[in-house]
Amino acid sequence: MVAARETILRELLEGAKQYQVPLYQRTYSWSKTQLTRLWDDIRKLADDQIEDPTATHFIGSLVLAPSPNIGPAGVAEYLVVDGQQRLTTLTILLCAIRDHRARHEGPEHHQRIHMQYLVNPFKAEPQRLKLVPTQANRAAYLACVDSTPQAGGADPIGEAYRFFGAQLAAADDPDDPLDIERIENAVISGLALVSVTAQAGDNVYRIFESLNNTGLRLSQADLLRNYLFMRLPTRGEAVYQTLWLPLQEHLAPDDLVLLFWLDLVHRDPRVKQTDVYAAQQTRLNRLRSEEEIEAEVRRFSQLGALLRIILNPAEEKDAGVRQRLERLRAWGTTTVYPLLLHLLDRREQGTATSEQVASAMRYVESFFVRRLLIGRATANINRILLSIVTEMSPEVPVDEAVRAYLSTGRKHYASDASVGAAVRSIPFYLNGRAHQRKLILQWLEESFGSKEPVQPDALAIEHVLPQTPTAEWRQMLAADLGPDENFAEAHEALVHTLGNLTLTGYNSELGNKSFALKQADLARSGIKLNQKIARQENWGRTEIHARADALAARIVTLWPGPTEQAAEQSDALWGLMNKALAELPAGSWTTYGDIAALIGTAPLPVGTRLAKHPAPNAHRVLQADGLVAANFRWPDPGRTDDPRELLGAEGVKFDEHGRADQSQRIGTEELAQLAGVTPDDLPERLPRQRPVGNVDYPARFIEQLTSLQGPSVATAIHVVLDAWTTLGGTLLYGSGGETSCFLMARGKEHELGNIWPATIYPSGKFEIVFQHLNVRTPFDDITLREELRQRLNDLPGVDIPAAKIALRPGFPLTVLTDAGAREALLDHLSWFYDQAQTPTPASLFTE
Template identity: 25%
Template sequence: MSKKISGAEYPLSKIFSSEFEYVIPSYQRPYAWTVDQASELFDDLKSFYETEDEEGYFLGSIVLIKNEDRPFAEVIDGQQRLTTLTILFSVLSSVHDGANKDELKGYVVEPGKKAEKIDPKPRLTLRERDKAFFRKYVQEFRLDELAELDESALENEARANILRNAVHLRKSVEAAFNTPEELLEFASFLLTRCFLVAVSTPNEASAFRVFSVMNSRGLDLQPTDIIKADIIGKIMGEEDRQEYNDKWEEMEVELTRDGFRDLFTYLRMIYAKEKAKRTLLEEFRLHVLPDNPDPREFIDDVLEPYADALEDIRKASYTAVSHAETVNFYITWLNRIDNSDWIPPAMLFLKKHKNSPALLADFFQRLERLAAYMHVCRIYVNERIEIFGNLIAEIEEGKELDDMDWLHLDEDEMELFRDTLDGNVYEFTPRRRNYLLLRLDSFIADGAATYDPKILTIEHVLPQTVDDDSEWAKWWPDGDQRKAWVHRLANLVPLNKKKNSAAQNYDFDKKCDTYFKGKSDVSSYALTSQVLSKKKWTPAILQARQEQLLDVLIENWELEGDEE
């Protein structure tokens, strides 16, 4: 038995062949890629396919416990990519009425070869809890049935991610390729020009050692270290070189090593105004350094001011004689959003207008609305980057705020925002749901409340399950009506406590007294206090509350649109 660690680059045609039989161990986390990551993967692959005729596309590496003489491979790192690629191949084989199923089916399921004693089986087996679900719908190509499932009834988030990603990828593929022939050309690109590095080791200990080394954050050489050598090395004179080296290291200490790398990532975006296509080092040398040939000027006029801006943004610590509290208020809410794509335009505007606090307050209010729209409405990463790239260009042009088209929402975007706010909010991802409820609460509290809960749960007032002999059944006899309202904004309240499965189905009065009230018989949330003031929780009350809460959001986020 071989004991050596081996690694090689393989095209996807080899990765999804009888040479590998992937199994996700039970101790691995569930499938966690959302539509955001799946969309980004597909968009990147499609863009590369359309613009590069001969180059290969590198998809990263996977780490396996695998003996060289056996296909069986436990996946230590790479589960998310392998699972998403399997979904993509299942989609490719199913669209256009499955015209390419015979061509592509074998990359999802090993068809078996009796002469070679290879049994038919899926090429990838998920964790025990989800493998039957994945096999039934994805690996048996039953995507139509998968799309018809009720997402809220699925057993866990991994299955919901499988459903969402399959539906999204299918829509994307159908929109991108009009004929079976076009689709097969794209599939050929995936199989022959897209590569993964498979690192294999025969035992668990060495596999985790490899994984640890590959993902180590320690003091490994960073792109910023190489950029530093490029820049500091051009400064003539030992004294000057030492002075600027000290400045560089002081910024790195202040921002932390990871934060300093983020600074360079954001700088790249400010200069490039588009999604990165190469490594940070390559992109920085391509987009940033040519515009900043003098190393002293780059450090004094670019790096230091942007580092200061990033520090103010990370800590919401902008200072000024006036309006600083307002600026930091909006920055605090921006920092609650689940992505950092808004930071480059924020850094640029803060650097340019640091001494105009009233203007900054106006800008950050508008930026928070734009970022909130994209967060709540789940606008995916590529579209976000395009929007913020165009906004950066407008800031650089010196446009007035009212003339920045990319800072504002158009009529269609406002309508989407309103419709999303009026939908089943509880079915949002936790980060989106929590953000929206707390932001709404802050509007009701007129900005006076502060939010730093160690525990936050979003609870239903009208329970998801209603007993036939309960008070809820009398107030809400229509099951369809309950289903239409239970997950909407008006029926949700934030609490600083863990979920209590027993309390969730209490009658209204008992639920308010024993579950919704805090230690002092009040709630720290304005939304929850409003519920405590009610005597009943009927459809009419919920309807009125929904309209009131939507009006609050529409007024504060200025979503009225043009009156026709």
């Protein structure tokens, strides 16, 4: 017998209560995907409550059972049978809100939130915490609740705490003193849950098992279809045959759900794809007759024909519209589909021409390209695109309306001047998605109108100044350095910028070759982008900046900018810096140069900014040698504590000279991952089976490995690969210029999906893909990832810090030339393989 009631977080947490997560529950495992979805819901709810203070948002159920342990009088104890992931997340969010408000508004907020929602203040252990997570999560959770220096570590709970801290920092508008208070109110009084409480004596494990072993569910399209034809008692058969069946045959099941969502966001951009059926049913309930329902099905059928064109641009008859559809489809942002459907529907209704539709799409393409170039590829992009149809002006031609909408407010539609500056300084190679970066270079190449265009599939992005410079390259770049400049920081500031990048089919052959040798290969290339590079005598800062300027001039011609009324957003780089610093885990550090390379400036302005303006975790920014800057000052003049002592308490190790451990340093590429500049839903280097063709990828991998690392390393890797396949693993190879090798423990056909522990790069890195493992059973359990890290750290010369357990760290391939290290690695890979084949029971249960 169970009792169910709707409640809010305040009611759940106020009073002397304790919620215990049973041992059979999985450890905390929410990733940024779920955290972002929850945060977006909360931000929307906080905005909605401005107009309607009673607004709520339902976030699911919480199944509880009385604890079999009898606690002290006055403490109501419950087992969390289902819903522990969201309950844990919400209390972590409250920790982040508490700490943000205490830091920025006043210490009274710490005591208020802490004592009201996080602890039972007058109870001793073990009844002090209101939520008691599983043992594996307890230390990380306690660090957040008790605000210790270890709060915000590299584990999933620490990642959630850092994520919410970064979001609160970004959402806190100095001109709006109530914005964070509204967010807190939305969390504690606006998030609605159904609390289902079992009775004493119920088998809670059986309840949990039944909740997590449901069968296949009807899709939202299936539910909507059933609803519609329930409303067509006499016309159903005819409507199904003439309208619904053709629609169903032309669109895949997922595309049908997409269609019904697009139809909703056309009216209300806040509707989520998960709410399609409920929202459509609410709308359709207003209709009364069969004729009205039939008219809706006919309208769906017409919109479905337009969606099919969006999904299959080759079916579009107008060449201009077809080209723009193909490019936007290739870009891969589905939230642009509501606008595309609207534009095609306007043309269908006769209120827009094909030329206007193609022009509007060109402005959207330009918007995407320019945002990526300035390092703002993903900032609020979904909200902007989903709102455009409802907010753009209906009084002007559609192309003008689209451009005007994208040009107003903080939408980061970069001006020509911003593009010119960004192309020189922003690390293009670390921004956006890999295929989007390649598309921009590919479209630039197409703009030259070569009579012998090169097949894009055969091309890869090449760093002319290599990522791992040789002594010869160091000497060439050193000629450009000023007396106070550091080679490593100068290299970091140039290597990933657009001026240093090109397309080539000879990426693996070029590698780290000297510029003189690269010139010969580039000179014989059929790619126009390479011709001017090949004519240079040297390749340093002067040449890279000159090429950047030339590319910027071409870019602003190809992709038109915003209207003259568009506001410059010069604070964007500091917002990105603050987001990256907020995500920096406890026990790690970074440098002024790493931050500068990420945001596209120099180390000195970064240091000046941090000295004068408060920023999250600013004490974790050190000099390149790991020393605290001699002129370091806290922005708060009343603060005098030693940043080195604080870093030590957080877990950073220092040598006898006061230099931080370089293995704990978070570099530019890792900062980009943390800040969301490079999307991290999965690693970009996701392997897939390559089609059989003229390229022998295994042979090319070994050829590159031998060429770049020498025969001893190649032999060692040969041994590792042979042992891996003997275990039962398989090998997949990347098709980029550098042919990477993936050690596959499971293929994508496996019921739990594919998984691999490491990727080997001929350039010299054995990369451990913790970021990928974070979302793969059973290594979504932090304890297994931590065991893998500790096992690898047993190898001589390997020291992967705990702060990098959410990233993609690695070690040099030269480590494996030692027979003992190689044998130890093979033991650890065998352990990994066994774990991947037999997931732990806890990992089978999900919310």
